[in-house]
Amino acid sequence: MASPAVKASTKKAAVAAPRARGQSLNQTIRNDIEHKIMSGEWPPGFRLPFEHEMMEQYGCSRMTVNKALSALSAQGLIMRRRRAGSVVAAPSADRAVLQIVDFAAEAQRSGKLYRHDMLERRIEEIDAATARRTGLKPGSRVLYAATRHVVDGVIEAYEERIVNLAAVPQAKRESFADMPIGTWLLQRVPWSDAEHIIGAINADARLARRLGVERNAACLMLERRTWQNTVFLTEARLYYPGTGHRLIGRFSPTGNPAFGLATGTDRGRS
Amino acid sequence: MASPAVKASTKKAAVAAPRARGQSLNQTIRNDIEHKIMSGEWPPGFRLPFEHEMMEQYGCSRMTVNKALSALSAQGLIMRRRRAGSVVAAPSADRAVLQIVDFAAEAQRSGKLYRHDMLERRIEEIDAATARRTGLKPGSRVLYAATRHVVDGVIEAYEERIVNLAAVPQAKRESFADMPIGTWLLQRVPWSDAEHIIGAINADARLARRLGVERNAACLMLERRTWQNTVFLTEARLYYPGTGHRLIGRFSPTGNPAFGLATGTDRGRS
DNA sequence: CCCAGTTTTTTGTCTATACATAATTGCAAG
DNA sequence: CTTGCAATTATGTATAGACAAAAAACTGGG
Numbered sequence: 001m002a003s004p005a006v007k008a009s010t011k012k013a014a015v016a017a018p019r020a021r022g023q024s025l026n027q028t029i030r031n032d033i034e035h036k037i038m039s040g041e042w043p044p045g046f047r048l049p050f051e052h053e054m055m056e057q058y059g060c061s062r063m064t065v066n067k068a069l070s071a072l073s074a075q076g077l078i079m080r081r082r083r084a085g086s087v088v089a090a091p092s093a094d095r096a097v098l099q100i101v102d103f104a105a106e107a108q109r110s111g112k113l114y115r116h117d118m119l120e121r122r123i124e125e126i127d128a129a130t131a132r133r134t135g136l137k138p139g140s141r142v143l144y145a146a147t148r149h150v151v152d153g154v155i156e157a158y159e160e161r162i163v164n165l166a167a168v169p170q171a172k173r174e175s176f177a178d179m180p181i182g183t184w185l186l187q188r189v190p191w192s193d194a195e196h197i198i199g200a201i202n203a204d205a206r207l208a209r210r211l212g213v214e215r216n217a218a219c220l221m222l223e224r225r226t227w228q229n230t231v232f233l234t235e236a237r238l239y240y241p242g243t244g245h246r247l248i249g250r251f252s253p254t255g256n257p258a259f260g261l262a263t264g265t266d267r268g269r270s
Numbered sequence: 271m272a273s274p275a276v277k278a279s280t281k282k283a284a285v286a287a288p289r290a291r292g293q294s295l296n297q298t299i300r301n302d303i304e305h306k307i308m309s310g311e312w313p314p315g316f317r318l319p320f321e322h323e324m325m326e327q328y329g330c331s332r333m334t335v336n337k338a339l340s341a342l343s344a345q346g347l348i349m350r351r352r353r354a355g356s357v358v359a360a361p362s363a364d365r366a367v368l369q370i371v372d373f374a375a376e377a378q379r380s381g382k383l384y385r386h387d388m389l390e391r392r393i394e395e396i397d398a399a400t401a402r403r404t405g406l407k408p409g410s411r412v413l414y415a416a417t418r419h420v421v422d423g424v425i426e427a428y429e430e431r432i433v434n435l436a437a438v439p440q441a442k443r444e445s446f447a448d449m450p451i452g453t454w455l456l457q458r459v460p461w462s463d464a465e466h467i468i469g470a471i472n473a474d475a476r477l478a479r480r481l482g483v484e485r486n487a488a489c490l491m492l493e494r495r496t497w498q499n500t501v502f503l504t505e506a507r508l509y510y511p512g513t514g515h516r517l518i519g520r521f522s523p524t525g526n527p528a529f530g531l532a533t534g535t536d537r538g539r540s
Numbered sequence: 541c542c543c544a545g546t547t548t549t550t551t552g553t554c555t556a557t558a559c560a561t562a563a564t565t566g567c568a569a570g
Numbered sequence: 571c572t573t574g575c576a577a578t579t580a581t582g583t584a585t586a587g588a589c590a591a592a593a594a595a596c597t598g599g600g
Binding site: 060082083 | 552553554555556561562563564565
Binding site: 038039040071074186187190191192198199200201202216217218219220221228229240242243 | 307308309310313314341344360361462468469470471472486487488489490491498499510512513
């Protein structure tokens, strides 16, 4: 909201471009510019008007224009340099980004029925290979859990997880009957670093059985390791059937994506 | 930069926490808070000090504190509500993000030798299935290209691409001998929307031959469709060998990730 | 005890001004 | 024609003051 806040000082009044209802002036400016860039009207490299020009155009103070432009700069859409002015930034492939979804949340959002089966749960000493991957000392005690994620009766994924009990001792006394372990952790433990690996593997006999696919079928594997300031928290390995289930992401270079987990056959953009 | 800007008005002078050299005050405040959150000192849900408290603590104006907090809010690290104050946001799985790498750029950055083989290149009418996926009219003319990406003599990926010639007519006269088609497009055509799909498939005879893997081996597939304001630009389908090559991403909830394409065997964090 | 209306607190936005800093531009000396 | 210095200019940061709006907290009546 914020209608012009100060008594009578709009001395210029100016052209005062029409403003969308319920939107601050700096937001309006931001949207205008964003639109000009995204539509191609202002191509990469284009030098945008100086702050003092915009403040005339919108009949506002420089600080307001500055706030809009600073935000766009932080967003990576424009680049600013003293004396030289602001120019539209070149779109970069690196900004292309894929977001990873959480099952329970995703299912709930789309009104589907979510269920998880706890297939295994035991406390054990870490094995050598995992110790190396995670940076834990050999002999550390970890919680090992195997979970199956089921949405609307269909097996969406099979998950194997290791939790560092030194970092998350509360996990010892949890059965994870009500809440999948990933969600539980997320609500409790803040993380500072994570690492994702995505790969494809042929299902071995055990995985095929647990995922409900044929032996040797291609499966998508998503491995995530999470740290809290150099101390290892957890490693999750998620397996998805390769066919029928895919990780999908939609996004734009401005970086405010809308996401979902696609199920079933391929479809065009919703 | 930016030593206290106004003549003598630091009437309080206050404790004036020591400031890192070459950093603005609002940046310092931001970093302080960010650090407190990331270290766990301020856990999710923690209500941070009010603006007026912080302005006492740092001996500055409210606008300065406000700028810092607004930035953190835009970044998604805190949530702000009138009257209620600001609280540390819960880390969300949704913020976990995977960045897609560009071959040529990635190879160059790590000093490796990149090469691409143009296996097929022809102009044809779009087929029915692709027309549906992309929203193009049946009968539209597209460029179809098949490329192999080779880094240091190893086949990293096989790519099949379709380019909408109505949107990118220059592509008709390009041989793409010097530059892979993806890089060429990126430099030329700005995009506004994209969609990624990641899946796993078993290699059929042709894919196995072109990727240099065994028949039926699990392969990672990355499909990317790009639009410029509702007009379809291009669809790329990238196939990676499932073993030995993985998409990998490291990041933190603040959202400034460092990325790479992992090759060979699994390794711990760099 | 609950519900409505009023008060108070906190963030949101904006203005006007001031000085700092980086970078380009122009000018003048070599 | 080049080099170096000064002037100019756009952005960067900060201040103090003002009003707006949302929401929690309080208050009084039923």
